[in-house]
Amino acid sequence: MEILPPPASVPTNGNPAGVVYGLEDRMPLGTSVLVGAQHVSAMVVGTITPPLILASILKLPQADTAYLISIALLASAFGTWLQCKQRGPVGSGLLSVTGTSFAFLQPLTAAGQAGGLALMLGLSCLTAPLLILLAPFVSKLRTVFTPLVSGVVVLLIGTSLIPTAFFGLAAPVRSGAPLWWGLVVGALVIAVIVVAQATGRAWARIAGAACGVLAGCALCGFLGGLHAPEMGAGEWITRPRLLPHGFAFDWKFVPPFVFIYLVSLLEAMGDIAATSQLSGLATAGPAHWRRLSGGVLADGITSTASALFGGFPSATYAQNNGVIQITGVASRRVGYVMAAMLALLGLFPAVGRWVTVLPPSVLGGLALMMFGLVAVAGIRLLLSAGFGQREGVIVALSLGVGLGLPTQPALLESLPSLLHSLLESGISAGGLTALLLNLLWPAKEV
DSSP states (O other), rough: OOOOOOSSSSSOOOTTOOOOOOTTOOOHHHHHHHHHHHHHHHHHHHHHHHHHHHHHTTTOHHHHHHHHHHHHHHHHHHHHHHHHHOOHHHTOOSOOEEOOOOHHHHHHHHHHHHHHHHHHHHHHHTHHHHHHHHHHGGGGGGGTTTTTHHHHHHHHHHHHHHHHHHHHHTOOOTTOOOOOHHHHHHHHHHHHHHHHHHHHOOHHHHHHHHHHHHHHHHEEEEEEEEOOOOSSSSSSSSSSSSTTTTOOGGGGGGGHHHHHHHHHHHHHHHHHHHHHTTTOSSSHHHHHHHHHHHEEEEEHHHHHHHHHHHOEEEESSSSSHHHHHHHOOOTTTTHHHHHHHHHHHOOHHHHHHHHSOOOOHHHHHHHHHHHHHHHHHHHHHHHOOOOHHHHHHHHHHHHHHHHGGGGHHHHHTTTTHHHHHHHHSSSHHHHHHHHHHHHHHOOOOO
């Protein structure tokens, strides 16, 4: 699979000079596979981590845990295909990637402790269609979900994810090894990516993240920190089953789920706007709002289907915008390759185990770069909205609430349960602040 140079012709869809392959450009198979693999490596751990965390908290059997992970990967494949394919009103038509949402961990945990998987999945089934109902009206909310609000949300997504990268960098490379070895491995991954970017060559940008991961794995192998996965027991292929854990429902758990879906809608709009910007597309006008509506609708369909087959809610991922920025590839055809890879990982658990044993320090270095670029995408959105005194005050207060409030768990615990659910996430707390200030302090007409 040879990696060929990018097309000589200038793309006609308004791509900036930094884009190597535009939204509708066709790519060689080798390039598509390489870029698709980098996208998968950037999000697969994030996709399987929420099921792993919930399975650990609820002490689920190994078979249930394996099934949850497989369904998470299959749902991600389905959602990514929906987003990129754009059939009728469904899908953003961009290189948008979906995966299991971290935002639902708190309400899912509460439901699971009260009623197990049946209640968790029952609530997901009945609340996920909210996105489907709201999607047609996204364009009507343009005065509410402005680039300013979306930019704050994307910036908070990036800044809230960045600290999680250091959990991987601080993890021991091997038993008994100094902790600073992880920093060395992560620094090597980042250095390779930065050098690839600095060359200015298209092939180096496209392959940079993959080369960084390979270099980090090679160093981990030299240090004795690279191991084959334990194959374990279980089925050779995953067969999705309708409502495999039964169905239960309790009204008192509905408000947190509903609000998190509203936050997911806001995050999806911000992520898709950032992807549009990186793809060289306008972030205003009917076409833009059509992409946002289709993306939200695809997320709602994916989350509903995931819940029906025993999985957790999905959301559009922000970190893959970092891969677009690093590689310069915005072609939505990469999404089809990604969907095939994710489906393979989900259908054949033995294959997926190899992905999960990538050294934490390697993933930490890659994540630090990707999450930082997500924050940069948020800054670009804010700058595109114009940045006067009003915007500066709104961003300052929103970041202050979004970054500061989650550091005070005792204060959050003292709030009424509904407020606690609304403000526990820094993304939702800061996003709500930006939303309210933007409404209460309207911009002056120029």
